[in-house]
Amino acid sequence: MFITKYIKEVYLGIKSLLVGMKRTGYYFTHHKEIITQQYPDNRDTLNLPERFKGEVVMPHDEKNEHRCTGCQACELACPNGTIKVITQSVLLADGRKKKAIDKLVYHLELCTMCNLCVVACPSDAIVMAQTFEHSVFDRTKLTKILNNPGSKIMDGIE
C-alpha cells in the first residue's frame, strides 16, 4: 500500500542518516582516532600506516642475497617505465648457464608509488619502504640500483 511504503521510506531514511551521524559523532568524541601526523614536529616518532608507500626497495638478507630472478615481470607491470631489469647469464657450478640480474635500475623520479610492480613480482623480491624524504640536489641521485653490489640470488628461488 502507498502509505505503508511512504512511512517505511521515511523510517529507513531517518535510520540511515542516524547511522552516519553516529559514526561522525564517534570520531568527534574519540580524538585518539585522529590520523594526522604533525610531520616535521614528530619526525622521530612518526607513526605511519602499514600501507604507506614511500619507495621501492629490494630487501637483502645477512648473506647479501636477494630473491630477484630477473623475470622482468615488474618491468612489464610498471605503467611509466620506472624499472629496468638488466640481466646477465651466470655460469653455475655444474656448468649450466642461468639468467640472473646484473642491475635492477629504479627511477624514483618517474615512480608514482602505484604498487603494481610489488603486486606483479612472483617471488616477493621487491617491497614498498616507508621512507619518504627523497629530496636531493642532483637528480641523477634519484636513479637507484636496487640490488646491492656483489649480491646474488637466494638458493631455492626459481
Added chain:
Amino acid sequence: MWSFSDIANELHIWLNKTFNPTLTLVIEMVIAGIAVISLFAVLGLVLVLMERKVSAWMQIRLGPNRVGPKGMLQSLADTLKLLVKEGLTPNGADKLLFNLAPFIAMIVAMLLMAPIAFAKDFQLWDLNIGVLYVSAVSSIMVISILMAGWASNNKYSLMGAMRSGAQIVSYELSAGLSILTIVVLTGSLRVSDIIQSQADGWWIFKGHIPALIAFVIFIIAVTAETNRAPFDLAEAESELTAGFHTEYSGMKFALFFLAEYVNVFIVCAIGATLFLGGWMPFHIGNWTGFNKVMDYIPSSIWFFGKTFFLIFIIMWFRWTFPRLRIDQLLNLEWKYLLPISMINLLLVTAMAILKWHF
C-alpha cells in the same frame, strides 16, 4: 547578582537623568547598534573556529592548531587577511547591485537580531508579532543572494542564485508550518509570551511527539534556508566553484561568509526560543526545589548554551551528509516535509484544543 537586564536598566536610568528623552533614545539606539555589530564580529570569529574544529574532529583531522594557543587565533588571522585583500569588481558586473548585495545580506541578519531575547528581560524589540516578523524578514535573505548571482555576470553565480531561490521558496513553507505549531500551542506570536509559556517545561517536552516532529522539521528546513550542507546547492563548491559568491573577494566575500554564520546563529536562536524555551531554565512542572536550583544558572548562559547546542547539531549535519541533488532537494520538501508538517500541525491543533499537552 547582576544580569544583562540590570545593566540595561541602570544605563537607561542614568541616561534619562543626564540627557533629555530624545537624546537618550538616540544614544540607546547607537549603543544597541554597536552591541549588535560587535556581537556579529565575535560570532563570526567564534563560529568559524568552531566549524573548523568540529569538521576536523569529525573527519579524523586536527584542525587549526598553529596560530595562538591551540589555534584559537586562526579565525582572527583569517579576518586580517580578508581585510587587506583587494575587493575586486568584475568588468562586466552590474556595479551597483554587485556592491550592494553583501550589505543586504548583513542588513537582513541585523534586522533578525531585533526580536531575539538574549537573556531574561533583555531584548531589543519585543514586538507583538515577533515570530511572524522573523519568518518574514528572513525571506529577504534570498534577494541578496539573487542580487549577487545576477550582478556577477557569471553563469556559475547565476545557477547558484537560481537554485537558492527555488530552495528558499520551498523550505520557507515547512519552516513556517513548524513555527506555527508552537504558535498554536502558545496562542501568541510575541517572543516573550512564547518563552513565558515554557516556564513549567519546554515545548519539546510538553508538546509530546508532534512537537518533536516539528522540531526536527524546523532544523532540517532552517539548514536548507541558511544554504548549508547538505542543502548547499547555492554554493556547491564541486559543481559551481562557489556559486553566488564566486566573483566576490576580500571584505565583500567576508560579509557573505559572516552573514551565513550569523544566520545560522539566528535560526538556532529562534529554534531554541520556540522549542527549548529560550532563556528559560530547565523547569519540570511543580518541582519547586529543582526549579530553584536551575534558576541559579544565569538566563544568558541558558540561552547561549541551547543556541550553541543547536548550532553544533547543524554543523554535525553538515559534516556527515552528502549534498542533495536539486530534484532530491525539492522531492524532500514537497513530498515529505510539507505533508508531514501539515498533518503534524493538524495534530497539534487538535492537541491544543483538547488540552492534551501539559
